[in-house]
Amino acid sequence: MRGNDAISNALRFLLILFLQVFLFRQVSLGLGGKEYLFIYLVPVFTALLPLRTPRPLVVLFSFLLGISVDLFYETLGVHAAAATFVGYARQFALGLLEPRDGYKAKSSPEGKDLGNRWWMQYLLLMVGGYCVFFFSMEAFSPVYWRDIVVKSLFTIPVSWLFCIILVTFLRPRI
Amino acid sequence: MERILRIFFNNGSFFTFVGLQLLCLYLIINYNSNQAAIAAETWSIRSGKFKSALTTVNGYLDLREQNEIHRREIARLRSLLPESGYNITTEIDSIQDDSLLQRFNFLTTRIVNRSPYNPNNTLVIDRGARFSVQPGQGVMNESGLIGIVDRTTDRHARVLSILHQSTRISAGLANRGYGTLRWNGLDPRRMTLIDLPDYVPVAEGDTVYTTGFSNIFPTGQVIGTVEKTERQPGAGSLNLTVLLSNDPLRATHGYVVQDLFKEELGSLNEN
Numbered sequence: 001m002r003g004n005d006a007i008s009n010a011l012r013f014l015l016i017l018f019l020q021v022f023l024f025r026q027v028s029l030g031l032g033g034k035e036y037l038f039i040y041l042v043p044v045f046t047a048l049l050p051l052r053t054p055r056p057l058v059v060l061f062s063f064l065l066g067i068s069v070d071l072f073y074e075t076l077g078v079h080a081a082a083a084t085f086v087g088y089a090r091q092f093a094l095g096l097l098e099p100r101d102g103y104k105a106k107s108s109p110e111g112k113d114l115g116n117r118w119w120m121q122y123l124l125l126m127v128g129g130y131c132v133f134f135f136s137m138e139a140f141s142p143v144y145w146r147d148i149v150v151k152s153l154f155t156i157p158v159s160w161l162f163c164i165i166l167v168t169f170l171r172p173r174i
Numbered sequence: 175m176e177r178i179l180r181i182f183f184n185n186g187s188f189f190t191f192v193g194l195q196l197l198c199l200y201l202i203i204n205y206n207s208n209q210a211a212i213a214a215e216t217w218s219i220r221s222g223k224f225k226s227a228l229t230t231v232n233g234y235l236d237l238r239e240q241n242e243i244h245r246r247e248i249a250r251l252r253s254l255l256p257e258s259g260y261n262i263t264t265e266i267d268s269i270q271d272d273s274l275l276q277r278f279n280f281l282t283t284r285i286v287n288r289s290p291y292n293p294n295n296t297l298v299i300d301r302g303a304r305f306s307v308q309p310g311q312g313v314m315n316e317s318g319l320i321g322i323v324d325r326t327t328d329r330h331a332r333v334l335s336i337l338h339q340s341t342r343i344s345a346g347l348a349n350r351g352y353g354t355l356r357w358n359g360l361d362p363r364r365m366t367l368i369d370l371p372d373y374v375p376v377a378e379g380d381t382v383y384t385t386g387f388s389n390i391f392p393t394g395q396v397i398g399t400v401e402k403t404e405r406q407p408g409a410g411s412l413n414l415t416v417l418l419s420n421d422p423l424r425a426t427h428g429y430v431v432q433d434l435f436k437e438e439l440g441s442l443n444e445n
Binding site for chain 2: 054056058059070078084087088140
């Protein structure tokens with residue numbers, strides 16, 4: 001089955017890393033010297049891992065992608081922390097959105113049997129979790145909660161949109 | 175054991191998550207300057223709170239030591255009491271059978287109140303006329319002088335501290351040179367000994383004692399040490415700066431010195 005084996009997951013890993021680091025790293029919009037809008041694709045990788053992947057491995061793979069992104073962003077540990085969090089939170093997102101008759105045993109999060117609506121909700125949870133956790137780790141103190149909230153409000157919708165577009169491109173191929 | 179292993183196995187993702195998060199926190203704090211500063215600040219606030227709590231506890235632990243100091247002081251004073259000494263004057267056929275007649279009574283007291291620090295310091299002790307405390311009696315502690323009783327009530331007495339500008343105490347050196355000790359209102363650790371004749375040899379570091387001439391304090395109580403000598407031109411006298419051996423501002427306990435011979439000695443000075 002396409003998009004479900006180790007090779008396509010590895011390809012996605014490299015593709016998302018490449019896009020994030022060389023393309024979307026350049027995107028940052030803001031006002032008055034402060035930047036509020038970023039685009040993060042990292043959670044897409046975690047979201048697209050097959051459903052049967054053992055949960056500790058989901059956490060571990062997410063961490064690996066996060067730490068790779070960190071190496072290019074020069075924020076060692078921050079992306080890794082957020083990606084690890086998303087990797088851990090994926091099981092709860094899946095549990096929350098579980099269809100009435102459960103997931104099919106062999107499926108990756110496949111558009112065909114889960115539908116666009118399911119995908120959008122799923123990605124929103126992943127991207128939202130990622131951004132909130134990432135900005136919290138970046139600020140590193142509850143004192144800056146305003147920054148965290150504003151950055152999340154700007155970043156989540158745009159990142160979500162880009163993630164949906166990316167998934168639409170990836171799903172039939174790898 | 176099997177249960178513990180099962181818990182680990184069933185919650186593998188949780189433990190992986192926690193382990194990797196800890197690793198991430200370590201990386202964040204060690205490789206990001208902003209987050210490192212925040213972490214250091216938070217740590218210092220927390221540890222500051224911890225340290226102040228520790229100081230409070232240590233204040234109580236210190237009580238044992240303070241008790242020990244007081245016990246030693248009591249033991250020392252007891253050893254000075256006449257009944258703990260062996261009186262040899264009776265052996266050498268002498269008429270001084272009253273050589274140890276009690277002259278001074280020492281009444282323990284606590285300092286319960288004190289004026290704000292100013293050039294004229296006073297304090298209040300919790301012994302008064304009921305314990306026959308009278309104006310003019312001295313107050314001292316084991317390391318130096320504290321003041322002179324000024325006014326009494328039934329249970330309390332007001333004491334003019336030696337750090338009061340109107341205090342005058344007769345003080346001298348081991349070589350019998352003597353003068354008047356007073357305070358100029360500036361440095362609570364130093365007093366001035368004035369009117370010491372300038373032919374008296376004085377060296378820095380000499381000990382200054384009470385003379386007992388004014389019947390307030392016993393003779394030979396240590397007050398402090400000479401820090402500086404200043405010759406008064408034309409007056410033929412020396413002014414000595416005396417570094418006090420105690421800290422009257424922080425004393426908490428003292429002894430009221432009651433001179434039983436005061437009236438008798440005072441009557442000699444009446445005209």
